[in-house]
Amino acid sequence: MDKIVSFIIPSYNVEKYLNKCLTSFLNLEVLDLIEVIVVDDGSKDQTAQIARNYIEQYPNVFRLISKENGGHGSTINVGTAAAAGRYLKVIDADDWVITENLKEFVDKLAVCTADVVLNPYHQVDMMTGEKTVWKMFLDQYETIYTLEDVVRNWKNFDRCFAFHGICYNREFYQKHRYELPEKIFYEDHEYTTIPCSYAASIYPMDLYLYQYLVGNAEQSVSVTNRLKRMSHVEKVTEDLIRHYNAHPEFSGAAKEYIYKKTEGVILSYYVAGCIMNPDKKAGRRDCVRYNEMIRSLNPEIFSRVRKKYQIYEWMNRFHVSLHLYEQLLHSGLYNKIRNNQKIETDS
Template identity: 40%
Template structure:
């Protein structure tokens, strides 16, 4: 039976969470319509062993793919290469799906032909259990429309996204390996090839938050700062290459550029978090900003709109770095 959806589950040392993740797919309403690829990224714990139990019990749905460690992007790349479903979704090995919402998604995908599908999701506080709903009220519901109609309206995250597998395969979409923060590549790299989108007003993904060691915590950003910078520049290079293509679309370029301007703003916060006395960070910050300007003037200007402190630093030529950073930290508590 042809599968409607391939779910790739990037899994690295997630024995604590994986059963909860995989159990959320064990639903008679969807088992025949999905394939779940548990991509074990060289785990040192029982991740693969847990995955094999599901593979043995539900061989037509679950499959374990064990590989050498290559990072989050490598697991998605492998999933894309192995996928047989019409659509493709990523659910990390420490997250899960709401069963009713997921069943409804599969029901709707059976009659859907949009390239880019997105849904609501919950952010789940791992400590308190509190749910924060993430929705897209600015977008018309249940209506297929050209991508350009949402290009100025919304900011889509990986947790919301379902993509047509053929777009990923035929255009050889590949993410950086051995790197954090590649979610934005997964979101943006397909956009030049996306013709239409649809928003289903249902809650599907359950995104676990508040783990101290998460890469999206400030400590994580500090530790993996170079990964974050590399992804920014790789996507800027991708945007610049896209501008030279015959099927170039200005709205798509600006959508991607705005997302990267947001990442630049985030990187500014990371630099500031180190404090005012680190001369190495100050030098790296100044060099980073100069390279952004060289690569993409729009992203450079837009990131300045997002950050008043960045505008001050630029106007001063970074001469008052220590003072501006101290004032910023006082203002932000």
């Protein structure tokens, strides 16, 4: 039987988490319609053996690809190339899906032809179990939207144009295939931006699937790792701007989509440099150098983010803490400013 969706599981030393992830796919109503591809990125623990255990029990569902360590992007490259389903969705090995929602998800994909499918998702705190909702704000779901519709109503869509919310039609993805950089963190921004910039049809569902675990100090989004990997954000920013520059033939909507996604990466760098870095002068110097790179690559993009940088620079000079910054993000004042498009969150 043809597979409707391929779930790709990037895996590196995830023996603590992988059982929960793989077990979440065991919905008997869909096992003939899905494949789950574990891409073991040179793990040193029992990751591969755990995957083999599932293959022994469900050989028509689970697959294992073992490779030398190349980083998260390399596992997506390998997994998407091997996938056979009509659609592709990547689920990190320390995350999982809502088992009972798989049937509805697969049924909807079975009759879907859109290039890109979006779903809301939950962010789950690993210490408390508290769930934060990341969703769209649409009057109508399960209808086709274009990139023109998306950028015109960006704040209604933006939170689900993320790694955890996006699902690609496999033929569309292979047609516009982009090899993600190896051994670079935050390359998921490229995964959700570059192929999607070609999309002619986008199909949002009001159905939760992805469960994104947060609170692990080993994660790339932790403060320590964000400061340590500033150069990775620089690389991703450069890749996105070069993609923007390389396609003058793109529609205004496609260019604006790339810009909005790139801007989110840029603002995340400002947060790390201006707010998270305890050495305020050093963080400011990093941002000045980063801004020069942006300006040299595309003066128009730099002009659009410059005023927003000035706000982060002001917070840096007044030693605004990360805690206070997060309070400001949730304040009525911030929301008023955000609605006036003077400052945006780095998500």
